[in-house]
Amino acid sequence: MSDPIYLTSPDGKKELVATIADRRVYPRPPRPLPEGASLFKYLTKREFAAAWIEGGTVPVNPASYYRSELREGVFTPDEVRQTQMFGVRPDQLATMQGYFGAGAGTVVMHNCTINGEAIGFGISNIIDEDSYIECYSLSHLRMTRRRMGKESCVRIIDPKALKAVLDEQIGSVSTAGCITYTTGNNRSHFEKSMADRWQDEFRFSWPGVCTGPKFVTLPPGMATPITPYP
Structure with a gap:
């Protein structure tokens, strides 16, 4: 039986936050797709829409593909690194790391x-955790398409059917949900900085070992064109 760890609030109430055997702060589960919402896929080239409309092969990239020190288009520093903090600020953690050489992993104060x-x-x-991800937007805006550096956009006809197709070919069941945007410091596959809020993102995520893109074959009729096609 593990010893419980409690946090005492200013009003004297105690809240169980962890045990000796499990000192972790877990990310919140992603928000599901809102009822009646549509998913939009922005594409780099106009001709890439053919695979989504007529059927064809498309790549599914690792989150690490989109990781960058700079925020530009679809690239962001918020991928791969999973950060969950409770009762401590980044500057305090940095001081601890300087004293004790603590890095990635769990630090308890x-x-x-x-x-x-x-x-x-x-x-x-x-922790650093890569994941295959398929990313969409909950809205179609010309400004968003241009900011992402994309030429084309399609609307997904049936997100549940798409998930089934992707899961079968990736080989595992994805977690799907809306990205939560935060002004805080927590990050996960479904929690990013408010600086990326303009993307209005929904994604499928398959965490695990990633060795480059996977290619999946879509049947005809996965999407309808939003921008001129072909």
Whole structure:
């Protein structure tokens, strides 16, 4: 039986946050696709729409493909690195890392003082986890298409049918949901900075070992054209 760890709030109430055997802060589950919402796929070239409309082969890239130090188009620093913090700020964690050489993994702070500030209890859980991802938008805007550097857009006819096709060929069941955008520091496959809010993203995610793009074959009728086609 693991010893419980509690965080005491200012009003004296205690909340169970972790156990000795499981000192992690887990990301929130993604929000499902809203009822009646559509998914839009932005495509780099106009001719790429053919595979979605008539059937054909398309790539599914790892999240690491989109990871960049700069935010530009579809590239962002918010991919791969999974960060969940509770009761601790990034600057406090950086100080801990400087003292003890702590990096990725789980850091637990209990009854300590950092830079003159007392911390009753804090957890930082940081891991790097790649994942195959298929990304869509909940809206179609010309401004978004241009900002992504895309020429074309299609609307997915049946998101559930698309998920079934992708899951079968990727070889595992994806987690699907809307991206949550935050002004805080937590990051996951479904939690990104508010700076990426303009993408209005929904995605399918298959975490695991990624060795480059996977290619899947779509049957005809997965999407209808939004921009001129062909």
